[in-house]
Amino acid sequence: MKLEINGEMRELDAEPEMPLLWALRDVLGMTGTKYGCGIAQCGACSVLVDGVVTRSCVTPVGSLEGSKVSTIEAMEQDAVGQKVVEAWVKHQVPQCGYCQSGQVMAAVSLLKENAAPSEEDVRASMQNLCRCGTYNAIHAALSDLAGQENA
Amino acid sequence: MMARIFLDGPANGSGDERFAAPAQPVNLSRRRFLMGSAGVATGALVLGFGIPVGPARAQGPAAPAPKALDVPAFLEIRPDNTVRFLSPFMEGGQGAFTAMAQIVGEELDMDPAVFEVEAAPAGKVFQVMFGGTMRITGGSMSVRTSYDTMRRLGASARAMLVSAAAQRLGVGVDTLTTEPGKVIHAASGRSLSYGELAEGALDMGVPEAGRISLKDPKDFRWIGKPVARIDMHAKSTGQAMYAIDSQVENMLQAAVQHAPRLGLQPGAIRNEAAVKAMPGVHSVHTLDGAVAVVAPYWWHARQAADALDVDWQDPGESEEVRYMPADFATDAFTQHLSSQTGRGEEAETAGDSAAAFASAAKVVEGEFTSQYLHHAQLEPPSTLARFNEDGSLDLWMPNQGPEIFQAAIAAKTGLAPEKINIHSPLLGGFFGRHFQYTWGNPYPHAIALAKATGRPVKVIWSREEEFLRDPMRPMAVVKFKGALDADGWPVGLDVVSVCEGPGEGIANKRGEKLDESALEGITAKSYAIPNRRIAQLFVKNPTTLAYWRSVGNSMNDFFYESFFDEMADAGGKDPYALRLKLLEGNERLTTLLNAAVELSGGWKRGPFTAADGTRRARGIAMASPFGSEAAAVAEVSIQDGQVVVHDVWEAIDPGSIVNPAIVEAQVNSAVALGLSQVLVEGAEYEAGMPVARNFDVYQILRPEQMAKVHVKIVESGAEMGGIGEPPLPAIPPAVANAVSVLTGKRVRVMPLSKESFEA
Numbered sequence: 011m012k013l014e015i016n017g018e019m020r021e022l023d024a025e026p027e028m029p030l031l032w033a034l035r036d037v038l039g040m041t042g043t044k045y046g047c048g049i050a051q052c053g054a055c056s057v058l059v060d061g062v063v064t065r066s067c068v069t070p071v072g073s074l075e076g077s078k079v080s081t082i083e084a085m086e087q088d089a090v091g092q093k094v095v096e097a098w099v100k101h102q103v104p105q106c107g108y109c110q111s112g113q114v115m116a117a118v119s120l121l122k123e124n125a126a127p128s129e130e131d132v133r134a135s136m137q138n139l140c141r142c143g144t145y146n147a148i149h150a151a152l153s154d155l156a157g158q159e160n161a
Numbered sequence: 162m163m164a165r166i167f168l169d170g171p172a173n174g175s176g177d178e179r180f181a182a183p184a185q186p187v188n189l190s191r192r193r194f195l196m197g198s199a200g201v202a203t204g205a206l207v208l209g210f211g212i213p214v215g216p217a218r219a220q221g222p223a224a225p226a227p228k229a230l231d232v233p234a235f236l237e238i239r240p241d242n243t244v245r246f247l248s249p250f251m252e253g254g255q256g257a258f259t260a261m262a263q264i265v266g267e268e269l270d271m272d273p274a275v276f277e278v279e280a281a282p283a284g285k286v287f288q289v290m291f292g293g294t295m296r297i298t299g300g301s302m303s304v305r306t307s308y309d310t311m312r313r314l315g316a317s318a319r320a321m322l323v324s325a326a327a328q329r330l331g332v333g334v335d336t337l338t339t340e341p342g343k344v345i346h347a348a349s350g351r352s353l354s355y356g357e358l359a360e361g362a363l364d365m366g367v368p369e370a371g372r373i374s375l376k377d378p379k380d381f382r383w384i385g386k387p388v389a390r391i392d393m394h395a396k397s398t399g400q401a402m403y404a405i406d407s408q409v410e411n412m413l414q415a416a417v418q419h420a421p422r423l424g425l426q427p428g429a430i431r432n433e434a435a436v437k438a439m440p441g442v443h444s445v446h447t448l449d450g451a452v453a454v455v456a457p458y459w460w461h462a463r464q465a466a467d468a469l470d471v472d473w474q475d476p477g478e479s480e481e482v483r484y485m486p487a488d489f490a491t492d493a494f495t496q497h498l499s500s501q502t503g504r505g506e507e508a509e510t511a512g513d514s515a516a517a518f519a520s521a522a523k524v525v526e527g528e529f530t531s532q533y534l535h536h537a538q539l540e541p542p543s544t545l546a547r548f549n550e551d552g553s554l555d556l557w558m559p560n561q562g563p564e565i566f567q568a569a570i571a572a573k574t575g576l577a578p579e580k581i582n583i584h585s586p587l588l589g590g591f592f593g594r595h596f597q598y599t600w601g602n603p604y605p606h607a608i609a610l611a612k613a614t615g616r617p618v619k620v621i622w623s624r625e626e627e628f629l630r631d632p633m634r635p636m637a638v639v640k641f642k643g644a645l646d647a648d649g650w651p652v653g654l655d656v657v658s659v660c661e662g663p664g665e666g667i668a669n670k671r672g673e674k675l676d677e678s679a680l681e682g683i684t685a686k687s688y689a690i691p692n693r694r695i696a697q698l699f700v701k702n703p704t705t706l707a708y709w710r711s712v713g714n715s716m717n718d719f720f721y722e723s724f725f726d727e728m729a730d731a732g733g734k735d736p737y738a739l740r741l742k743l744l745e746g747n748e749r750l751t752t753l754l755n756a757a758v759e760l761s762g763g764w765k766r767g768p769f770t771a772a773d774g775t776r777r778a779r780g781i782a783m784a785s786p787f788g789s790e791a792a793a794v795a796e797v798s799i800q801d802g803q804v805v806v807h808d809v810w811e812a813i814d815p816g817s818i819v820n821p822a823i824v825e826a827q828v829n830s831a832v833a834l835g836l837s838q839v840l841v842e843g844a845e846y847e848a849g850m851p852v853a854r855n856f857d858v859y860q861i862l863r864p865e866q867m868a869k870v871h872v873k874i875v876e877s878g879a880e881m882g883g884i885g886e887p888p889l890p891a892i893p894p895a896v897a898n899a900v901s902v903l904t905g906k907r908v909r910v911m912p913l914s915k916e917s918f919e920a
């Protein structure tokens with residue numbers, strides 16, 4: 011099957027049931043997207059499907075034909091993604107970093123929908139787990155990004 | 162001291178050699194034959210530790226041959242003026258790589274931002290702790306045990322580069338100064354970059370330790386400053402590589418199904434033929450205590466491993482394995498611990514506790530309970546194993562101590578240690594998860610499967626299999642008694658902790674001495690309570706146990722500091738004032754406690770009504786873990802019967818620090834784990850099995866449950882302490898004490914989510 015990933019049509023030798031997470035990691039060798047739970051609880055596997063944050067560990071590749079998939083690997087080529095990455099570095103958000111691909115994708119999805127999210131919007135949207143407890147740093151980065159938009 | 166605990170379980174050794182003289186660096190630049198495939202740049206200046214000084218100072222013929230060098234270098238200054246540094250300490254979010262770059266860079270006079278830092282492989286030369294005897298990444302020890310060593314390494318390299326410049330420019334060494342990355346001859350306005358000078362230093366001896374001068378701390382350019390961590394961009398763009406991301410040519414992947422209970426062994430696989438026919442399956446294997454499926458893609462392996470229908474055999478209890486009985490349940494086990502009436506073995510005594518209770522005006526009693534905890538690091542454990550044609554074995558594995566694993570694998574495989582190459586990618590969280598645990602690491606599976614298939618195999622434990630074999634933070638039931646005099650002052654303390662310490666659990670046997678990590682945080686408190694008897698009543702657990710961030714302190718300070726408030730209330734004392742009173746004369750802790758209270762805007766216990774109309778209260782607590790001191794205030798309210806923590810104000814005194822921004826990040830992180838533990842977390846067992854196998858049932862702190870965190874760093878100048886763990890233990894009791902004030906009901910059981918509260 012063919013899948014559009016990061017703006018490129020990729021030939022994918024995988025059966026339709028294979029979750030996108032494992033197609034990305036194992037078939038395409040793109041390891042930026044992470045496995046944490048496999049049941050859509052932690053969010054480490056978050057990617058964008060047609061601009062909307064999606065948990066790739068429970069998304070069969072067969073459901074994605076005709077969709078545009080964006081992953082962490084392409085975020086610096088995305089206008090919003092680049093700003094998020096810059097804010098993540100500026101606010102020194104990551105600790106171990108394992109959940110941060112997913113956190114960045116969730117932030118990009120939020121900002122694409124709402125360039126100046128309120129604190130409530132951020133709280134409602136940023137639901138990925140972080141065991142290192144970077145939640146306050148994530149909020150600081152998003153509040154900075156929302157503030158830039160308002161300024 | 163943590164060092165011996167991590168290595169040996171409840172064992173021996175004083176550990177006071179922490180600040181022993183650092184190892185003397187040596188110049189390895191011309192030892193290219195030793196550097197093999199390490200990718201050292203041509204013309205780079207390479208300094209390392211612990212290696213016999215080269216042929217120029219040849220030993221007599223009778224001298225033993227230098228030990229084979231299995232690692233190339235520590236510090237490499239390349240012709241392009243970049244620096245590569247092999248860190249003895251792993252990076253798992255705690256900022257060790259950046260701290261190392263800051264410390265070496267400070268004395269080298271090189272911007273930490275130009276350092277490329279990687280985890281060093283296994284090898285004697287990287288054992289830089291305790292006078293060159295060991296290294297682990299744990300016990301919050303990386304920076305404090307290597308601070309002097311790393312400064313000397315940087316200073317040695319700088320001195321050599323200055324010498325090289327003096328030769329090149331034909332001027333005296335004392336006419337030269339350095340600016341980051343270059344040597345300056347001010348008189349002539351000439352300068353040379355370190356990269357340009359590296360070649361001139363290749364044949365130089367490293368100056369003797371006594372001839373190296375270290376910077377005056379007032380001149381520090383980077384140490385003590387909030388230097389940006391060096392891995393932020395890689396970790397924000399998916400480029401950071403963890404063990405689970407490892408891949409090598411011709412690699413297969415494997416998923417396992419563990420025996421449902423530890424101690425069971427696989428019998429026949431009833432549907433083996435059907436599973437072998439599943440999509441993508443390469444082969445099906447029977448392992449020690451597990452079955453596995455190997456496939457090119459892990460998802461195929463996982464589907465097939467889950468589908469295996471195994472006739473598990475129960476050989477019953479034995480000494481060889483930590484056997485999990487079919488009827489084990491945490492509720493019943495808690496009752497069992499609670500029903501113990503023994504007095505235990507004394508870990509700390511002072512004065513005459515019996516007499517203090519006999520003459521007490523009032524006796525306060527309380528029984529406290531803690532829970533098993535998972536590490537729940539977000540990266541599930543994995544190991545990639547590859548046997549090479551020369552008989553060596555490469556392993557890519559998350560680990561907090563390469564030499565410990567190398568030795569364990571040597572013992573298991575019969576390979577010589579130097580044939581075992583341990584690669585240590587970034588850790589996707591650790592919190593104590595990645596030590597050598599007899600039944601808790603995937604490397605035996607990876608080695609067995611690589612051997613069986615003749616190909617490199619990467620084993621990943623699914624989250625469900627991880628929660629079945631993750632060794633846990635121990636639970637305990639602790640019985641407190643406090644004796645108060647007629648004026649309400651505490652004069653006696655009697656504590657029996659019914660528990661098995663983590664060191665005892667890991668070793669699967671009791672040591673000759675008590676496991677200090679079982680009672681740390683109940684013992685060695687600084688309050689002036691003159692008569693004490695603190696004891697452990699050992700009860701073996703069937704579960705596997707582990708170190709967890711802040712180890713024994715993670716629960717023991719909750720018990721002690723909560724009971725402290727119970728004594729204060731019973732004696733009619735304010736808990737803040739009582740702490741100050743019992744710390745009289747202890748300037749360091751008085752300053753620290755006051756700093757936490759000042760940070761919170763002054764002591765306000767409550768209950769009070771906040772601006773948003775909610776009823777709130779504050780609690781206070783202290784802890785002295787891992788060489789540092791901490792004091793915290795927490796503010797809570799109750800919403801829908803559950804505790805909400807709004808703010809945490811924490812003052813921490815690690816003596817002196819390297820990076821305030823990292824300290825603040827670590828306090829945030831430790832607060833998150835402390836809140837997680839006190840509010841929501843707990844691993845429970847029913848019928849010999851964990852109730853939670855994934856994050857749908859096992860709760861860890863969610864984003865909306867995080868408190869605002871305010872940090873005050875106090876540098877008292879005391880001996881440098883740790884940072885990764887010390888901010889954690891004061892958090893659960895600060896919250897529990899606040900909840901008790903707000904609800905009028907003492908909190909004695911974690912997690913609080915087990916109860917419903919009313920403000």
